[in-house]
Amino acid sequence: MRLLCSSSSLTFVHSLRIALDGEGIDTFCSDADSNLSSIAGPMTxxxxxxxxxxxxDWDRAVAVMKHLDPSIGRAEATTGQARGAWPQWVWIGLGLVVAIVVAGLLGGQH
Incomplete structure (x- = not known):
């Protein structure tokens, strides 16, 4: 058993699984974490x-995955996150910092 794809996009993962099954490639899909879809989800x-x-079946599986998402061929690791994109927890943290700074600026002007 070999890891082909790890993604936060359940749509992509399940589409990939269906495509692989259609090609007769035996897979195991682990999506047990999908019930953690909450604000904590991006951090888990x-x-x-x-x-x-x-x-x-590995080479055929990689070819099927690249056919579904051609951008995967340009990256060495396959993740649901775009290359160079910041993780969602960074955006949440930045939003919190901006909110605190704005609240401090507005609160200090009495």
């Missing part, structure tokens, strides 16, 4: 993983 890591069960 990826939501779903696809594993290829038979090593001899």
């Amino acid at each position: 890591g990826t939501a779903a993983r696809i594993y290829v069960l038979d090593e001899e």
